[in-house]
Amino acid sequence: MTETTLAAIDELAIQRAKTGDVEALGQLYRAYESTVYTLARRMCRAPEDAEEVLQETFLEVCRSIKRFRGSAPGMLTAWVKRVAASKALIRIRYEKYREVEALEEDGGWAGQRDGDVGLRMDLEAALSHLSETSRAVVWLHDVEGYTHEEIAELMGKSVSFSKSQLSRAHARLRKMLGEEAQC
Amino acid sequence: MLRHCTIAELLEVRDGEGAASARVHLVECSACHAELEQLHQRVAALKALPGFSPPRDRWPVIREAVAASRRRTRIERVGWGAMAAAAALVLFVGTRSLVGNGGEKLAAQEVAALVQESQQLEGVLESVSIRGRVTNGATAATIADLEDRIAAIDFGIERAQAVAVSRNEMADLWRERVTLMDRLVDTHVRQVRYVGY
Numbered sequence: 001m002t003e004t005t006l007a008a009i010d011e012l013a014i015q016r017a018k019t020g021d022v023e024a025l026g027q028l029y030r031a032y033e034s035t036v037y038t039l040a041r042r043m044c045r046a047p048e049d050a051e052e053v054l055q056e057t058f059l060e061v062c063r064s065i066k067r068f069r070g071s072a073p074g075m076l077t078a079w080v081k082r083v084a085a086s087k088a089l090i091r092i093r094y095e096k097y098r099e100v101e102a103l104e105e106d107g108g109w110a111g112q113r114d115g116d117v118g119l120r121m122d123l124e125a126a127l128s129h130l131s132e133t134s135r136a137v138v139w140l141h142d143v144e145g146y147t148h149e150e151i152a153e154l155m156g157k158s159v160s161f162s163k164s165q166l167s168r169a170h171a172r173l174r175k176m177l178g179e180e181a182q183c
Numbered sequence: 184m185l186r187h188c189t190i191a192e193l194l195e196v197r198d199g200e201g202a203a204s205a206r207v208h209l210v211e212c213s214a215c216h217a218e219l220e221q222l223h224q225r226v227a228a229l230k231a232l233p234g235f236s237p238p239r240d241r242w243p244v245i246r247e248a249v250a251a252s253r254r255r256t257r258i259e260r261v262g263w264g265a266m267a268a269a270a271a272l273v274l275f276v277g278t279r280s281l282v283g284n285g286g287e288k289l290a291a292q293e294v295a296a297l298v299q300e301s302q303q304l305e306g307v308l309e310s311v312s313i314r315g316r317v318t319n320g321a322t323a324a325t326i327a328d329l330e331d332r333i334a335a336i337d338f339g340i341e342r343a344q345a346v347a348v349s350r351n352e353m354a355d356l357w358r359e360r361v362t363l364m365d366r367l368v369d370t371h372v373r374q375v376r377y378v379g380y
């Protein structure tokens with residue numbers, strides 16, 4: 001979260017939003033729209049899905065902010081992101097995408113040198129070639145800082161599922177980015 | 184540990200959960216150490232990816248959906264209010280028509296009429312409100328202000344019913360509600376006409 005966002009939403013605005021004040025809710029939307037949309041874009045494959053997640057997230061925020069316990073902007077940020085992550089995961093779950101993996105499964109590092117320098121693509125493209133589930137896990141864990149327990153709860157899966165998805169994601173990213181084996 | 188670390192093991196070490204044998208191996212094995220460093224760099228690169236801005240402003244649609252939801256809640260509340268007012272009127276007429284003062288009786292009848300008018304205005308509002316219609320800033324502010332004031336009046340009506348205020352006070356509240364509803368409908372109608380052009 002940027003300093004700008006934290007400065008834009010203060011405790012008074014949060015209290016006003018909790019009373020249903022439309023102006024304060026609009027202020028909240030302006031402060032968080034890019035944060036939520038970025039999270040949704042990183043988790044969903046299609047930009048239009050990310051837009052839907054943005055809309056669904058703020059409808060939920062407007063409906064449920066009365067129940068939000070807290071007044072600090074940092075707590076609000078975490079809550080809004082959690083709502084967004086949850087909406088994105090629901091969308092991923094129900095989308096009928098075929099999860100196309102651009103590359104074959106990678107068994108893991110384990111010091112192997114497969115001689116495959118791989119496709120050297122940029123990180124953005126490599127990320128987009130991950131399955132939606134793997135991408136969601138790597139983004140939530142490594143970028144947003146969620147624990148495997150939190151991800152498991154959001155996804156309705158086990159902790160070991162989250163861990164294995166993260167391993168797979170990194171194995172594929174390493175291969176797609178053409179990172180050389182170190183021994 | 185005689186073999187190199189797997190990615191799963193490297194991730195566990197990074198997250199402070201790795202097995203002791205894996206941590207010892209990382210100290211001794213420059214290749215696995217380099218692999219862990221590469222992992223750190225990859226994550227740093229992920230965190231450094233640029234953010235996105237939404238291509239369209241979704242707030243007008245969200246705001247309208249929130250307003251529609253509030254209207255539905257209001258309509259339900261007015262429905263209950265009408266039932267309560269009707270019940271109060273029946274009770275009043277039944278128990279006091281012979282001994283009650285004329286002013287109170289008139290006020291009770293006026294409350295019933297105002298509740299009915301309020302319901303009719305809610306119906307009109309429902310028919311003119313168009314989901315997702317773009318509203319200019321000034322009109323949106325007027326609508327938000329009126330809706331907030333109506334919500335405050337509704338809160339007042341609920342409390343008044345709970346403490347059984349006089350019919351005259353109740354009539355004042357409902358009269359103010361009808362005035363605000365009338366202005367809200369008028370604002371929406373003008374907005375629809377404007378967009379229509």
